[in-house]
Amino acid sequence: MLGVAKRRIAHSIQELSAKAEFAIVYGGFPSARPEVPAALQTFPDHGRPVAALEPAKRGAEAFLAGAPVDRMAVLIDDFRAALRSAEDLAARRKVIVYVGPGYVHDQRYEEALREIRLRNTVGARIFPIGVSPYPEADQFLKALAAQNGGTYLRVD
Amino acid sequence: MRLSLVVLGVVVGAAYQGEPRAQAPVAAGELKENLDLPFDAAAAIDDEEDAPEIVVLYGQVLEGDGFIFVGEGTT
Numbered sequence A: 001m002l003g004v005a006k007r008r009i010a011h012s013i014q015e016l017s018a019k020a021e022f023a024i025v026y027g028g029f030p031s032a033r034p035e036v037p038a039a040l041q042t043f044p045d046h047g048r049p050v051a052a053l054e055p056a057k058r059g060a061e062a063f064l065a066g067a068p069v070d071r072m073a074v075l076i077d078d079f080r081a082a083l084r085s086a087e088d089l090a091a092r093r094k095v096i097v098y099v100g101p102g103y104v105h106d107q108r109y110e111e112a113l114r115e116i117r118l119r120n121t122v123g124a125r126i127f128p129i130g131v132s133p134y135p136e137a138d139q140f141l142k143a144l145a146a147q148n149g150g151t152y153l154r155v156d
Numbered sequence B: 001m002r003l004s005l006v007v008l009g010v011v012v013g014a015a016y017q018g019e020p021r022a023q024a025p026v027a028a029g030e031l032k033e034n035l036d037l038p039f040d041a042a043a044a045i046d047d048e049e050d051a052p053e054i055v056v057l058y059g060q061v062l063e064g065d066g067f068i069f070v071g072e073g074t075t
Helices: A002-014 A054-065 A075-087 A109-119 A135-147 B002-015 B028-035
Strands: A021-029 A039-043 A094-100 A125-131 A153-155 B053-057 B060-064 B066-072
Touching: A002 A021, A002 A054, A002 A094, A002 B053, A002 B066, A021 A054, A021 A075, A039 A054, A039 A075, A075 A094, A075 A109, A075 B066, A094 B053, A094 B060, A109 A135, A125 A135, A125 B060, B060 B066
Parallel strands: A021 B066, A094 A125, A094 B066, A125 A153
Antiparallel strands: A021 A039, B053 B060
16 A cells, blocks of 8 residues: 555655655665664655655655665654754745655654644644555544644545 | 995805805826835735645645644554
C-alpha cells in the first residue's frame, strides 16, 4: 500500500508547474543509532523547498523510488522536519500533505497534536491521508486536519 | 396712489421667489470637468493573485503554491 503511496506522491510532483515549490520528508529509513527507531531523509538533502523544475522532479522521483516501505517511522520527527521546510517556502499558500498510517510512537497522540499546532507558525494547511490507519491513528489524523486548516482522507 | 402701487409691487416681488426650483441635474459638462483625469491616473492593480496549483492525490484536491510531501515507510 505504501509503495502505491510513493508512486502517487511522485506522480503529483510530476504534475506541478515550475511556479510551484516542493520538498519531501520521508520517514522510515534505517537509523544508524540503535536507540532511534527510524531516520528520516529529505529531498532535497538540505530540506529546503525547491522550484518544481524538471531536474528537481527527476531527483524527487529517484528519491522516492529508493525510499523504504517496510520500516517503522517516527511521525513527530517527520512533522518537525516538514514544518521546518514549510517555514522556508516562499509561497504564500503552504500545504503539507501527509501520506502514511498515522501511527504516533508511544501513542502520544495528544502531545503530537499540540506540538504540531504550536510549531505550525506559518499557517501551513495540513492534509493527512491515512493509509489503513488504526482507530487511534484515524482519530489523530482527523484532528490533525481539523486543527490545521486541512481535510482528512482515509484510504484502505 | 401710483407710488403706493409701485412700493407694493416691489415688496410682493421681493417676497415671492417663485416656484421652488427642483434640484437641477448637474450638467454633464461639469461632471466631466471633475472627472477628466488622465487615462493612466488609475493605480495599477498589481495585487491580483495567481491561481494556485492544484494537486490531486488519492482524489483529494489540494490547492497551494508550495507543497511539503510527508511519506512514511511504516508497514
